[in-house]
Amino acid sequence: MTFKRFFAVGLLVALVLAGIVSFYASSSPDGLEKVSAEKGIDAKAEDHGLKDSPLSDYGVTGVDNARLSGGLAGVIGVAVVLVAGSGLFWVIRRRPAEPAS
């Protein structure tokens, strides 16, 4: 498999997971939330400072269809993380040694 094809397949898998499969994810509280609520260690938890942001809680504000809203948020997230991550990693990568002139 060529590197290009590998990259394309990997990206497609990420997009399908975030854009489609995520709709079927469990909505139960996660381990930390559950234990925190049971044991009272979340007594002073605060609302998120950006809770009214347009993508808050993995949904797109204004899109009412839950499947579409969550899927769109997931696809946007994959794209943002890919671009931000690749950009960072590209900048700090090891450069091939400059040919001696």
Place this chain on the structure above:
Amino acid sequence: MHAPDGFIGAPASIVTGLAAAAGVAVCLRGAQRELDDRTAPLAGLTAAFVFAAQMLNFPVAGGTSGHLLGGTLAAILVGPYTGVLVVSVVLLAQALLFADGGLTALGLNVCNMALATVLVGYLVFRLLLRVLPRTRASVTAASFVAAVISVPAAAVSFTLIYAIGGATDVPVSKFGTAMIGVHVLIGLGEAVITALTVSSVLAVRPDLVYGARGLIKPLELKTQGAPA
């Protein structure tokens, strides 16, 4: 296991913020050796994959769910220093864009989900590879065990930090066991996803798995054995 704001007090937020910044700074230096023209895009792809997989909460016992943390997976695929950065990029995007994980808890979350998982997960992975036969199956098996252990390691990290700087007076003895217990179960899910992903990449492009370097024999140029 994204902690919201207000779980730990302001001093603990500052200390964990500084600790996370120091850890990330070390990894920014270390990752230079792991990243080149080929692996830099691969690391970006790994971050996108970890973000996507973190959306997939799977049910564990009793109305509780868990999701991939991804530190062990990222460390095995693209290297431990880069692995910490991969998870940190995901956590930063989640906190800033999706209001998942408090802004003042970002340091705490990086300490637990990026630093602790990679430190423990990658260490266990390397130790296991030392004693296992040098095969692809060993890499997959080691990734499974390392991933299982990395999740309760993150829970231990959270518990220790909460014990010192938590915002309430609930003693560790009240929640530590439950916290670690449920994360052992979540660790099993982490292990399945990690081992599946690592073995899939090994099947098609073993040369792209950082943790399998040295195990995969380079292609040998064989000449026909014609007697000279």
